[in-house]
Every structure is written in structure tokens, then in C-alpha cells.
Amino acid sequence: MKLEIIVITGMSGSGKSVALHALEDAGYYCVDNLPPELLEAFIALEHAQHGHRVAVAMDVRSATALPLVPRQLKQLRQAGVAVRSLFLDASTDTLVRRFSETRRRHPLSRQVLQDGQQALVQTIELERELLAELREQSLVIDSSTLRPAQLLSYVKSLLPLPPDRLTLVFQSFAFKRGVPLDADYVFDVRMLPNPHYEPLLRPLTGRDAPVAEYLRQQAQVGQMLADVAQFLDHWLVPMARNHRSYVTVAIGCTGGQHRSVYLVEQLAQRFAGQWNTLLRHRELDGL
Structure with missing residues (x-):
């Protein structure tokens, strides 16, 4: 073995x-x-x-x-x-x-x-x-x-991930608690429509279906998702060829509850078939 x-x-x-x-x-x-x-x-x-x-x-x-x-x-x-x-x-x-x-x-x-x-x-x-x-x-x-x-x-x-393949970590976070030190790339999504201002959505997170549906309907959110995915599609292969083992992509919004969580979930699904993929929600994982 x-x-x-x-x-x-x-x-x-x-x-x-x-x-x-x-x-x-x-x-x-x-x-x-x-x-x-x-x-x-x-x-x-x-x-x-x-x-x-x-x-x-x-x-x-x-x-x-x-x-x-x-x-x-x-x-x-x-x-x-x-x-x-x-x-x-x-x-x-x-x-x-x-x-x-x-x-x-x-x-x-x-x-x-x-x-x-x-x-x-x-x-x-x-x-x-x-x-x-x-x-x-x-x-x-x-x-x-x-x-x-x-x-x-x-x-x-x-531990379950193959160690000889690039590992892509997606992490959501709140800017109000600081930018993660482990991030290789940081994307600020605070300009996107915020579910926090919708009373029925405020107590939920980006992992909940109503919030995901709300954000899915926003053209700006779709454009941000496409832009980040296009950037990663372009550069991950060259990084892997250069023997890069790990890449951490951090997505930040104001509270780390809705927009960043949704985008991390979507990106992790998008790239799961190509690379080792992990997702973390800094402000939610401790709850």
C-alpha cells in the first residue's frame, strides 16, 4: 500500500x-x-x-x-x-x-x-x-x-481527498470579522443584493432554499458567479501544472451569512468534478 x-x-x-x-x-x-x-x-x-x-x-x-x-x-x-x-x-x-x-x-x-x-x-x-x-x-x-x-x-x-491532485478550498467569510489569512484569492461580493434586508430571509443562510432562490434571480449574482468561475477555469490548470497542491478562494460579504455562503456553495458544486473540492463557512461552521 x-x-x-x-x-x-x-x-x-x-x-x-x-x-x-x-x-x-x-x-x-x-x-x-x-x-x-x-x-x-x-x-x-x-x-x-x-x-x-x-x-x-x-x-x-x-x-x-x-x-x-x-x-x-x-x-x-x-x-x-x-x-x-x-x-x-x-x-x-x-x-x-x-x-x-x-x-x-x-x-x-x-x-x-x-x-x-x-x-x-x-x-x-x-x-x-x-x-x-x-x-x-x-x-x-x-x-x-x-x-x-x-x-x-x-x-x-x-483525509479522504487524493493527495496527488490539486485541492480547491472555497471559504465564505464576513469582512466585519477580518479577511482570512489562508486565502490565496479574495472576492468581495458586498455590492450584490443583500437578503439581510428581506425580513423573511434575514434569519436564514445562503444554504437555505429561499435565500438561494432569491439570489439566483439576481442578475448581478449570476454575473459574479460566472466571472469568478471563468477566472478559476483560466488559471487553475496552469497552477496545477506548476505543482501547486492547494488553492483557497475566499468569498466575503458583510455578515458571512447569505451572499458569500451561496456563492461558495455554487462554486464548490461547479468545480467538484474537476478538482479535490472543500467548502468552509467561517461564520457558520462554529454554530
């Missing part, structure tokens, strides 16, 4: 341990904080002893060796290993709050000489720089607004 490996990286405090627990629950043999120098030897050993599914977490504690990882993952793919790379991220404000709440020291804190919150912010930005290359090659999950149960669900949703 083909060996599968999931490599989890990301910002300290972003939820890597939660993601690793999700994979352990799904039957993966997991190890945390594996030094990159040991990756190839570890995979060979664990494949022989524990089967065909392995997950490892690496972070900035191995900062000096992290530049090895992109080349290692490329070599593993060339050797026929099914590789997924997952990057957990969160906003700087969120990470500062999490470290303050847990009173834990950031792994890079000794490299910053100043004291207090300003030093923590600088440390987080340094970590972003060190992890930038790994982030570019991974599926990014922004955990800023996610509860642990949501993050568990997001990670588990990846």
Missing part, C-alpha cells in the same frame, strides 16, 4: 497539536517536533513498523534545519510517497493573546532582547519570516477564529 505522510508546520500557538491529535484519531502514527534531519530515516523506519500512514509536526524549534524540508518533501513525492503539507496560521493579535493566556514562552523568545508584548510581536514576525517558504508550499488553515473542534473537523475533511 502506498505510503502517506502528512507534515504539519505553522506558527507557534496556532493549533499544531490539535491538528496532530485529529490525525492520531484517524489512525495515523504521529510524532511531534521531529528534527528535519531525521525525517527520511524516520519515515523509512515507521513505514516498516507502523504501516502506511504517518504524520509529523515540525516547527521553529528546528529553525536551522527547516530549509531542508521543501527539498525533502519534493524527493519523497518523486519516490512515490503521497505527501500532504499542512500549515497552521493565526493573526498576530490572536497569537499574542494565546501566549498571554497560557503564560507559555515563545520558542524564539531568547532571540529577541526586548521585554514584554512588543518583544513577543517581534518574535512572531521573525517566526513568520523563517516559515515563509514552507507556508507557500502548504495548505494553510487560519485558526484565528476557530474553536478546537472546528480545527479538528477541518483537518479530518482533508
